[in-house]
Amino acid sequence: MRIALVLFLLPGFLAAQLITNTQAIPKGANPPVVFINGYQSSCTGTDLPSNFGSPDKVLQAVGIVSLYFDNCSIGGVGPLRPSIEAEGIAFGQFLAGLKYTDGTPVTQVDVVVHSMGGLILRCYLSGKKDTTPASFTPPATVPVRKAIFIGTPNFGTAIAAAFGTDRQTQEMALGSQFLFDLNTWNQGTDDLRGIDAIAIAGNGGTGKESNVSAFDDGVVALTSSSLGFYRLGVTRIVPYCHTSNFLLTFGGYCAAATPVINNIDSGLTNPVSQILVSFLTGTKAWQSTGIAAEAQTSLNATGGLLLQVRDKGDVLVPITGATVTSATPNVNVPASASNIGYAEALSAAQSVQLGITPLSGSLQNATISLSPTTSVAQVAKPGPVILPKGVIPAAGPAPFPYDVAPGAYISIYGTNLASSTQVATIPYPAQIADVQVFVGTTAAQIVFVSSGQINFVYPNVAAGLTQLTVKNANGQNTVNVRVAPATPSIFILDASGSAAARNALTSAVVTTSSPLHAGDFLSLYLTGLGTTIPKDTLDYAVTVPVISIGGQTVPIAYAGRSPGYAGLDQINCQIPSGLVGSAVPVVVTSNGRSSNIAFIAIQ
Numbered sequence: 001m002r003i004a005l006v007l008f009l010l011p012g013f014l015a016a017q018l019i020t021n022t023q024a025i026p027k028g029a030n031p032p033v034v035f036i037n038g039y040q041s042s043c044t045g046t047d048l049p050s051n052f053g054s055p056d057k058v059l060q061a062v063g064i065v066s067l068y069f070d071n072c073s074i075g076g077v078g079p080l081r082p083s084i085e086a087e088g089i090a091f092g093q094f095l096a097g098l099k100y101t102d103g104t105p106v107t108q109v110d111v112v113v114h115s116m117g118g119l120i121l122r123c124y125l126s127g128k129k130d131t132t133p134a135s136f137t138p139p140a141t142v143p144v145r146k147a148i149f150i151g152t153p154n155f156g157t158a159i160a161a162a163f164g165t166d167r168q169t170q171e172m173a174l175g176s177q178f179l180f181d182l183n184t185w186n187q188g189t190d191d192l193r194g195i196d197a198i199a200i201a202g203n204g205g206t207g208k209e210s211n212v213s214a215f216d217d218g219v220v221a222l223t224s225s226s227l228g229f230y231r232l233g234v235t236r237i238v239p240y241c242h243t244s245n246f247l248l249t250f251g252g253y254c255a256a257a258t259p260v261i262n263n264i265d266s267g268l269t270n271p272v273s274q275i276l277v278s279f280l281t282g283t284k285a286w287q288s289t290g291i292a293a294e295a296q297t298s299l300n301a302t303g304g305l306l307l308q309v310r311d312k313g314d315v316l317v318p319i320t321g322a323t324v325t326s327a328t329p330n331v332n333v334p335a336s337a338s339n340i341g342y343a344e345a346l347s348a349a350q351s352v353q354l355g356i357t358p359l360s361g362s363l364q365n366a367t368i369s370l371s372p373t374t375s376v377a378q379v380a381k382p383g384p385v386i387l388p389k390g391v392i393p394a395a396g397p398a399p400f401p402y403d404v405a406p407g408a409y410i411s412i413y414g415t416n417l418a419s420s421t422q423v424a425t426i427p428y429p430a431q432i433a434d435v436q437v438f439v440g441t442t443a444a445q446i447v448f449v450s451s452g453q454i455n456f457v458y459p460n461v462a463a464g465l466t467q468l469t470v471k472n473a474n475g476q477n478t479v480n481v482r483v484a485p486a487t488p489s490i491f492i493l494d495a496s497g498s499a500a501a502r503n504a505l506t507s508a509v510v511t512t513s514s515p516l517h518a519g520d521f522l523s524l525y526l527t528g529l530g531t532t533i534p535k536d537t538l539d540y541a542v543t544v545p546v547i548s549i550g551g552q553t554v555p556i557a558y559a560g561r562s563p564g565y566a567g568l569d570q571i572n573c574q575i576p577s578g579l580v581g582s583a584v585p586v587v588v589t590s591n592g593r594s595s596n597i598a599f600i601a602i603q
Contacts, residue, residue: 023098023099023103024099024101025065025067026065027102028064029063030063030064030110030280030281031108032064032098032106033055033065033066033067033109033110033112034069034109034110034111034112035048035051035052035067035068035111035112035113035114035117036069036091036111036112036113036117036118037051037052037068037069037071037072037117038113038114038116038151039115039168039169040071041077041245042077043072046071047068048068051114051262052114053263053264054264054265054266055273058273059280061266062277062280064280067098067109069091071087071090071116071117074086077166078166081166081168083130083167083168083171084119084171084172084178085123085128085130086130087120087123088120088121088123089139092124092139092141092142093141095109095142096141096142098142105142106142107143108144109144109145110144110148111146111147111148112147112148112150112276113147113148114150114151115151115152115153115219115220115242116152116153117152119152119182121144121149122154124139124144125144125195126138126182126186127139127465128181128182134177134181134185137464137465145196146196146279146280147196147198148198148275148280149198149200149225149227150199150261150262150272151200151217151219151225151243152199152225153224154226154229155174155304155306155344156173156176156179156224156306157172157174157220157221157224158210158221159209160172160173160174161173162251163247173336174342175306175335175338175340175341175342176338177338177340179377180306183377184388184480185465186480187391187402187479187480187481187482188377188378188379188389188479189230189376189389189402190229191230191400191402193401194400194401197227198227198234199225199226199227199235199236200272201217201222201226201235201237201293202216202218202220202240202241202242203216203222203298204217204240204241204254204258204261205217205242206218206253208252208253209221210222210345212298214298215298215299215302217240217241217254218248219253221304221345222293222302223304223344223373224304224344226293226375227374228374229374231400232294233287235292236271236275236286236287236293237291237293238261238271238272238291240260241259241260241261242260242262243261244260244263264276271290274286275289293374294372299372300373301347301372302346302347302372303348303372303375304342304345304346304376305341305343305370305378306340306342306378307322307333307354307378307380308378309364309379309380309381311382312382312474312476313476314381314478316339317358317361318359318360319335319339319358320357320358321333321334322341322355323357324343325354325355325365326351326352326353327352331343331346333346344375347370348372348373351367351368351369352367352368352370353365353366353367354366364380368380382416382475383472383475383476384414384471384472385414385415386468386470386477387413387414387415389402390412390413391410391413391468391479392411393405393409393410393411393489393527393528394408394411394455394527395490395527395596396411399487399489399593401482402482403482403487403593404458404482404483404484404487405483405485405488406458406459406460406461406462406530406531407458407529407530407531407567408458408528408530409447409458409527409568410456410458411455412437412468412470413452413453414452414454414470414477415451415452417452417454417470418449418451418454418472419433419434419451419472419474421448421449422448422449424446426564426566428445428446428456428566429445429446430443430444430445431443431446433472434472435472436470436471436472437454437468437469438468438469438471439466439467439468439469440467442459442461444456444459445457445566445567447567454470457566457567458483458567460531462483463484463485464483465480465481465482466480466481466482467479467480468480484591484593485530485590486528486529486530486541486545486593487528487590487591488529488545488569488590488593488594489527489596490524490525490586490595490598491526492598496583496599497598497599498510498511498583499525499586499598500525500598501522501523501600502525503516503521503523504520504521504523504572505520505521510522512582512601515602515603516575516602516603517575517602518575518578518579521557521572522549522571522573522574522600523570524571524572524586524588524600525562525568525570526570527569528569528595529541529545530542530543530590531543538558538560538563539561541560541590543591544556544559545571545588545589545590547571547586547587547588547589548588548589549573549576549584549585550581550585551585552576554573555573555574556572557572557573559571559572575602580602580603583600583601584600584601584602585597585599586598
């Protein structure tokens with residue numbers, strides 16, 4: 001496998017050096033940065049300068065090493081072109097082969113991607129495989145610390161077909177099954193596995209791609225290139241076009257004089273270069289360069305949509321399209337060959353009414369929610385529906401990235417989850433009324449059910465991606481849920497954030513009127529400590545957590561399940577001297593994940 005690698009040495013060397021040996025990377029204060037190029041129509045001119053300008057020189061000036069992964073290096077063109085999933089696997093192999101000059105492996109990288117390169121990175125992060133139905137098995141390779149997505153068609157592009165009919169352009173087409181699967185792989189969304197990421201989106205196109213003025217870069221609409229699906233406040237917009245491809249100017253998608261977003265030069269006025277250096281070196285200057293997506297007038301009230309329709313049993317329903325009936329006039333949402341409806345620029349009202357035309361049968365009506373500044377991939381169906389990002393620790397708030405822990409007390413949020421509100425008692429049953437929850441084939445213990453919420457105990461399953469199914473008399477719905485070894489979440493008592501805690505010796509609930517004192521033992525109640533091991537009649541957490549009280553790490557006497565309560569965890573520790581206050585912060589960390597901040601009173 002041929003991989004192009006460009007390495008530019010740190011300041012102090014006389015010149016940049018081209019290196020093709022992936023085992024000769026010098027160490028620096030920052031991780032090496034890997035650039036991934038976008039789609040290449042002919043796979044000629046695929047070097048770093050042709051696809052990114054001079055980013056190596058920009059980063060060399062601040063002491064950062066640049067590497068280059070050429071996506072043309074793993075396959076041919078036309079029918080021989082690999083899938084984007086195959087590119088993601090090859091990128092993982094590339095990272096696994098990186099070594100420093102002293103022979104030690106590279107343990108972390110930053111990544112800068114342009115266009116389709118962002119989809120390659122997202123496939124790597126999610127572990128998406130080229131299978132039907134879609135499967136995700138993230139490889140245990142080099143972690144990504146930071147990523148910058150430049151003009152990435154996260155939800156596709158209307159002109160993909162103009163560049164070819166190969167596998168990659170088919171996957172980037174609006175309404176492709178590839179894009180729907182990638183954007184719903186974890187709880188109906190993609191959290192990029194929690195890496196620190198930003199996007200640079202262009203709106204220098206003529207509007208021909210999106211049919212909206214100042215809404216695209218000639219290739220990708222703002223709703224598609226935004227990272228709003230991942231996190232708000234991380235997308236910056238510049239008045240640039242997608243690239244210098246002559247087909248864009250010839251076809252009227254971009255004006256010839258408009259600068260292009262992937263030309264990262266060393267000019268002090270180049271906003272892309274400024275954002276690149278600021279974000280990778282940890283300054284906040286990128287936050288005031290360009291325009292925030294939330295402040296862009298054509299985007300802040302606009303959303304895009306990928307729509308899939310299923311029946312009450314969660315089986316795909318082929319459609320010919322849909323109509324936004326809540327808009328005046330009505331807006332058409334066409335369907336792709338994959339039976340997925342798509343739209344790039346819809347009014348992002350809180351609730352959007354759809355009239356869906358199935359391939360056979362009668363018209364269906366549905367209500368969906370769009371997200372301003374970005375696109376969403378949604379399922380419309382009768383019966384139970386689990387909301388995107390709707391599986392979270394019952395203690396709340398939702399952790400990021402969106403993981404749960406085995407044995408944790410978990411809430412499911414959705415619609416039509418149950419026909420009535422009911423509460424179970426210990427021992428918790430596997431079914432309440434007609435409601436069941438399965439993780440794979442394992443029936444979960446259910447604590448509470450209502451139309452919009454189910455509380456249950458996540459089964460003790462191995463870390464990785466699991467399938468969660470809610471069943472009732474009206475049908476079923478299944479989503480992927482990622483399980484991590486631990487995701488600690490502290491229960492709170494009130495809106496002020498007071499921790500659910502007791503004096504371990506007196507059992508008194510800790511409040512401002514009943515505070516703890518130095519030397520007292522605290523029992524803190526939480527969930528998400530993960531799997532346990534029995535010892536001396538107690539169930540100890542296998543992954544030992546760390547508790548911080550008032551910024552001070554405190555020795556733990558016990559951490560594990562609260563005796564007699566499935567899904568409820570408990571940490572016992574002694575309050576050290578020197579901590580006083582009506583709201584002393586408490587944080588629990590386990591497996592590198594920190595809990596929400598709760599507060600206890602200490603006198």
